Amino acid sequence: TPVLIERIYRWLDAIERARETMTYRERHEPFGAPVEFNLRTLENNLRVGFLLFCRRTPALAATYLNDLRQRRHRDDAVRQVLRTSGVIALAAPRELAELTASELIQSDDDDDDRHGRELREPFDMLDHAFMPASPAQGPFFALLNGNPQVGLELVRRLVDHAVTFYAQGRAPSDNQVVIDFPDGRRAFPWSQTYRWPRDAQGQYSLTSALMALEAWAHARIERGDNFTTVLCDVLGAPGAPAAYLLVAVDLIISHWPASRVEAIPFLGCPELLGLERDRQTHDAMGTSDFLGLGVLQVEPAGQANLASLRGRTSRGIPLENLLHTYAFSEEDARSAIHALLTTASRRLGLPAANATFRDAALMALYAINQLDRQNYREVAVPLEDGTQGTGYQYVSPPAEAEHVAALHRVARPGQIDFQMQAAIWQVFDDPSRASPEFLERAIAWARAPHAGTEARDAADIRVEAVRLAALLAMRDGDSSLREEHADWAHSVFDEALRTEPDPVHTIRAGLRFNPIATAFAGRIFALRDDRSEARVQAILEVAANGNAASAHGFGYALASLANVDDRLPRAVLRCGISACIWERTNWDISDADKERLKERQRQRAAQAVELELVWLAGRQEEPGMPAFPLAAPRARRRLRIGLRGSGPWPASACPRRSSASGSTSEAASRPRSPPNTLRCSPAS
Numbered sequence: 001t002p003v004l005i006e007r008i009y010r011w012l013d014a015i016e017r018a019r020e021t022m023t024y025r026e027r028h029e030p031f032g033a034p035v036e037f038n039l040r041t042l043e044n045n046l047r048v049g050f051l052l053f054c055r056r057t058p059a060l061a062a063t064y065l066n067d068l069r070q071r072r073h074r075d076d077a078v079r080q081v082l083r084t085s086g087v088i089a090l091a092a093p094r095e096l097a098e099l100t101a102s103e104l105i106q107s108d109d110d111d112d113d114r115h116g117r118e119l120r121e122p123f124d125m126l127d128h129a130f131m132p133a134s135p136a137q138g139p140f141f142a143l144l145n146g147n148p149q150v151g152l153e154l155v156r157r158l159v160d161h162a163v164t165f166y167a168q169g170r171a172p173s174d175n176q177v178v179i180d181f182p183d184g185r186r187a188f189p190w191s192q193t194y195r196w197p198r199d200a201q202g203q204y205s206l207t208s209a210l211m212a213l214e215a216w217a218h219a220r221i222e223r224g225d226n227f228t229t230v231l232c233d234v235l236g237a238p239g240a241p242a243a244y245l246l247v248a249v250d251l252i253i254s255h256w257p258a259s260r261v262e263a264i265p266f267l268g269c270p271e272l273l274g275l276e277r278d279r280q281t282h283d284a285m286g287t288s289d290f291l292g293l294g295v296l297q298v299e300p301a302g303q304a305n306l307a308s309l310r311g312r313t314s315r316g317i318p319l320e321n322l323l324h325t326y327a328f329s330e331e332d333a334r335s336a337i338h339a340l341l342t343t344a345s346r347r348l349g350l351p352a353a354n355a356t357f358r359d360a361a362l363m364a365l366y367a368i369n370q371l372d373r374q375n376y377r378e379v380a381v382p383l384e385d386g387t388q389g390t391g392y393q394y395v396s397p398p399a400e401a402e403h404v405a406a407l408h409r410v411a412r413p414g415q416i417d418f419q420m421q422a423a424i425w426q427v428f429d430d431p432s433r434a435s436p437e438f439l440e441r442a443i444a445w446a447r448a449p450h451a452g453t454e455a456r457d458a459a460d461i462r463v464e465a466v467r468l469a470a471l472l473a474m475r476d477g478d479s480s481l482r483e484e485h486a487d488w489a490h491s492v493f494d495e496a497l498r499t500e501p502d503p504v505h506t507i508r509a510g511l512r513f514n515p516i517a518t519a520f521a522g523r524i525f526a527l528r529d530d531r532s533e534a535r536v537q538a539i540l541e542v543a544a545n546g547n548a549a550s551a552h553g554f555g556y557a558l559a560s561l562a563n564v565d566d567r568l569p570r571a572v573l574r575c576g577i578s579a580c581i582w583e584r585t586n587w588d589i590s591d592a593d594k595e596r597l598k599e600r601q602r603q604r605a606a607q608a609v610e611l612e613l614v615w616l617a618g619r620q621e622e623p624g625m626p627a628f629p630l631a632a633p634r635a636r637r638r639l640r641i642g643l644r645g646s647g648p649w650p651a652s653a654c655p656r657r658s659s660a661s662g663s664t665s666e667a668a669s670r671p672r673s674p675p676n677t678l679r680c681s682p683a684s
Contacts, residue, residue: 005050005057009064012046015039019073047077051084054091061091065099078103079129082138083300089142096139097154104205105161122165123158123203133199133207135309136302140212145303148233151216155209156236162206163190163241177242179269180340186238193243194275197250198282200243214247215304218312221255231262245272246279253314256322263322264333268340270348270364273320277357280318320363323370324394334371341368356407369397420445421465427476428468428511434476442469443485446492467496467518471511474525475560482529489526493519497542505549511556516542520553527564533613536568540612544575544605551576570622571612578608578626 011030018030030039054061065088068074068081081088082100089096104123121127130137144151172189179186193200197210213234220230234247252259252266266272299306309315326334344364351362369375381391396404408415424442427433446469450462470492473485482489496515505514511521520542527535542550554561554572561568581604583597611623 002056005053006060008046008050009057009060012043012050013064013067015043015046016068016071016073016077020071044080047080048084051081051088053087055087058091061088062095065092065095069099069102075126078126082129085139086142089139090146093143093147093150097143097150100139101154101157104158121203122162123205127203127205130204130208132299132306133204133211134299134302134306135208135211135215135304136300136306137208138205138212140209141215141302141304144212144216145219148216152213152233152236155213156240158206158209159193159196159241159243162196162200162203163193163243166190166201177245177269177271177275179265179272180343181265188240188242188245190241190243191271191275193241194246195279195282196243197246198279210243210247211306211309212304213244214250215309217247217251218254219304221251221258227251227255227258228262231259242275245275249276249319250312250314253317253319253322254312256313257325260329260333263319264336265340266319267323267326267367268337268344270341270344270360270367273318273367274358274360274363276318276320277363283315320367320370323367324376324392327371327373327376328392338368338371341371351403353403353406354410355403362403366400369400370394416445417462421461424465424468424472425512427472431476434472436478436481439472439477439481443473443481443488446470447485447488464513464515467492467515467522468511471518471522471525474522475557479529482526486526486529489522493522501547501549505552506547509552511552514549514552516547516549517551517553517556520550521557522553524553524557524561524564527568528560531564533617536616537609537613539568540571540575540609541605543572544579544608546579546601546605548576565616567616567622571616574623574625575605575608575612579605581626581628 014030050064054064065081068077071077078099081096085096103126106120106122106124135141140151140155143154167190175191176187176189177191177194179188196206197214198207200206200210217230217234221227231248231251234251235244249266249272252263256263323337326337341364345361345368348361348364351359351365355362357363357366375395375397376392377395379391379393381389383389420442423438427438427442446466470485470489473489474482477485496519499515501516505516508514511517520539523535523539523542527539543554554576558569561572582601585593585597589597608626611620614620615622
């Protein structure tokens with residue numbers, strides 16, 4: 001009831017106001033006396049209850065959101081409001097939109113010139129609360145459904161702010177997509193914003209807002225709303241950037257043929273068709289997750305989600321695929337598109353000899369050819385009932401075919417590289433696909449001379465594919481193939497093991513883009529053919545060098561290592577554990593002392609490897625597990641809250657760190673202070 005909601009609001013307001021103090025001495029209990037339970041839990045529960053039922057008291061909902069904007073300690077509360085915004089979007093839509101925008105958009109006062117504009121982002125840190133980008137994130141979809149005017153204003157406000165931020169005062173000039181609508185020509189500036197509904201340069205709130213706009217538009221059309229009306233609402237007023245064009249194209253493709261008439265101006269724009277080629281490629285590739293953090297990103301539940309958008313027809317085909325339907329449809333529609341493309345082709349001129357289909361001039365000619373019925377031939381098409389039907393297949397005219405063939409000749413080396421790299425990654429994930437023929441082709445590709453003229457990112461990906469090819473040769477090849485290419489594979493592994501240590505290699509799971517782990521696993525697989533002491537020693541030395549990245553390779557190839565010799569896993573494990581022991585040092589030791597410590601560490605590693613080799617040769621008993629040193633806990637002097645003028649901690653509670661060096665483990669060198677080492681005084 002409204003009375004109960006008002007009481008919940010009063011309690012929540014009392015707790016939040018109690019925290020709005022400038023100093024610790026000004027803090028007070030929200031209800032005049034200490035509560036017997038966790039105050040933070042109580043606050044969260046009260047807020048959830050208020051947000052779920054505040055529709056009964058819209059005035060209180062608006063008051064709460066307005067007050068929340070003024071709170072000093074509001075971050076957690078704002079995140080909770082955005083996560084539970086479905087009801088409050090109906091109760092106080094304008095206040096919720098204002099809260100969202102004010103929390104996301106950085107004011108000029110927040111700019112810190114000391115760090116430079118290049119280190120800033122258009123949106124505040126709250127933007128990361130919208131990860132992963134989804135139509136279910138934030139209040140956007142709820143606002144668009146409950147109050148479309150307020151929802152559209154919020155989406156456009158975020159888009160306009162991002163455009164202003166990245167433009168840095170520059171005018172778009174020719175950086176725009178111009179479409180000739182029946183009621184006049186309209187320019188959509190900043191063509192690079194076209195892909196923002198998929199990825200707004202890492203601005204998750206902006207992508208989520210545009211995804212919500214698309215999901216809302218789909219739902220309206222499926223409810224029976226007029227397609228033209230929905231399309232106009234999405235595109236917005238003249239001057240809106242190209243970011244809205246992709247949402248419009250999604251609607252046109254996904255709701256075909258209801259969009260046949262509305263699609264004509266879009267199909268008559270070769271610049272848009274070129275952007276669509278690029279968009280379709282990115283959609284097919286998906287989003288890379290090199291750090292393996294995707295499992296940590298949980299999409300919230302909602303009426304619209306990523307799966308519903310990815311299942312739309314537009315995710316599988318580009319806009320140009322609709323052109324052939326007009327070649328055999330009513331003449332008026334075909335003629336209208338042909339006229340638009342012909343006008344654009346005259347404006348753009350002839351394409352350059354090396355122009356690709358992302359070039360508007362070439363795309364204009366290609367689209368015109370797609371509309372010509374003479375460029376199609378009849379083909380037999382299997383039907384669902386098992387019979388044969390007649391279809392039409394596009395055949396490029398001679399000039400276009402010659403141009404495309406020239407492009408293929410130039411791009412073929414890159415295409416071969418891309419296809420082989422993709423195949424190597426697939427076989428790495430699925431060993432059942434590693435046929436002898438494929439392994440021969442992959443090794444031949446990896447060993448072939450390479451000019452190395454590609455960009456740095458492409459070069460890194462190629463190097464990674466070469467490492468995986470060497471791993472596949474040792475993992476999946478037969479004995480003759482492994483013997484033939486063993487020297488080459490070990491040279492690849494040696495090069496990988498010289499990679500500079502990177503903490504990412506330790507944190508990220510798996511072997512991908514982890515050269516240390518890939519080389520370590522490859523060397524383990526190669527032991528099946530060469531079990532010499534030198535090869536075993538090389539594996540033990542990698543384990544003993546202290547780089548934990550090799551542990552991922554150890555786990556990946558553990559079964560193969562045990563099959564070679566069931567003693568080897570224990571030997572590798574002991575060498576790895578011995579590398580976790582080092583000498584405790586002071587921060588101000590000299591460079592000479594640092595070198596001496598490193599040398600002693602290398603000697604201990606060499607000694608651990610030697611002990612394992614002697615045991616594996618049967619010349620002595622199995623070594624025991626390394627013993628971690630037992631160091632006394634080092635209590636740290638911490639901040640103490642107590643009465644003014646109270647004395648310092650007893651000297652026994654804060655033992656000074658000894659300057660003497662001694663062996664210790666990482667766990668022992670940074671212990672947590674035991675409960676009886678440091679205590680708060682009774683007055684705190």
